[in-house]
Amino acid sequence: EIVMTQSPATLSVSPGERATLSCWASQSVSSNLAWYQQIPGQAPRLLIFGASTRATGVPARFSGSGSGTEFTLTITSLQSEDFAVYYCQHYYRWPYTFGQGTKLEIK
Amino acid sequence: QVQLVESGGGVVQPGGSLRLSCAASGFPFSSYGMHWVRQAPGGGLEWVSFITYDGSSEYYPDSVKGRFTISRDKSNTLYLQMNNLRPDDTAIYYCVRQRTGGGYSSFAYWGQGTLVTVST
Numbered sequence: 115e116i117v118m119t120q121s122p123a124t125l126s127v128s129p130g131e132r133a134t135l136s137c138w139a140s141q142s143v144s145s146n147l148a149w150y151q152q153i154p155g156q157a158p159r160l161l162i163f164g165a166s167t168r169a170t171g172v173p174a175r176f177s178g179s180g181s182g183t184e185f186t187l188t189i190t191s192l193q194s195e196d197f198a199v200y201y202c203q204h205y206y207r208w209p210y211t212f213g214q215g216t217k218l219e220i221k
Numbered sequence: 222q223v224q225l226v227e228s229g230g231g232v233v234q235p236g237g238s239l240r241l242s243c244a245a246s247g248f249p250f251s252s253y254g255m256h257w258v259r260q261a262p263g264g265g266l267e268w269v270s271f272i273t274y275d276g277s278s279e280y281y282p283d284s285v286k287g288r289f290t291i292s293r294d295k296s297n298t299l300y301l302q303m304n305n306l307r308p309d310d311t312a313i314y315y316c317v318r319q320r321t322g323g324g325y326s327s328f329a330y331w332g333q334g335t336l337v338t339v340s341t
Binding site for chain 1: 265266267268271280281282283315320325326327328329331332333334
């Protein structure tokens with residue numbers, strides 16, 4: 115099983131600032147990496163697939179980068195609706211696994 | 222628009238069984254692989270099962286293999302049969318459509334989930 119590790123567990127950032135979230139895979143997942151946003155009480159929402167491609171309707175302030183084992187989600191100019199929990203996930207082979215999540219909170 | 226509506230959750234005793242359903246609409250159901258993903262209260266996400274677009278193959282993590290069975294039918298419904306339930310199966314269960322029809326793919330559409338509680 116490929117283990118996904120996210121850092122930090124909690125990130126405190128002020129509105130309007132930039133947030134950088136990291137995700138590592140215990141072995142290469144190529145670019146088969148997705149990021150999801152989950153607002154409390156809601157289902158997760160796909161933000162990024164293929165490590166760097168924004169899903170339909172996702173604002174341009176969200177960007178993903180990386181390949182192999184190291185990945186980054188960057189959110190520029192944070193808006194109030196961006197404060198949520200973010201999960202990375204690989205879909206390289208079975209079983210698909212998620213990171214433990216990064217909670218992005220208002221500073 | 223894509224809609225996924227789960228049902229069948231509830232409270233069940235340890236060792237019991239439950240069958241979840243997911244009514245799909247807004248897309249050609251028979252063309253897409255489908256998943257179940259769960260989330261324990263206050264916890265993270267765990268992939269639970271996958272079935273190919275044509276139902277010919279299924280995949281499970283070790284945590285549920287041999288206890289859970291995913292299936293689908295021509296009425297655009299996805300199922301998850303859960304047997305020998307344990308307290309650590311307590312979670313919200315989400316029905317998910319992958320982004321592409323086949324192959325390895327991200328999770329593009331999620332239902333709102335149905336809560337399963339395993340407790341005496």
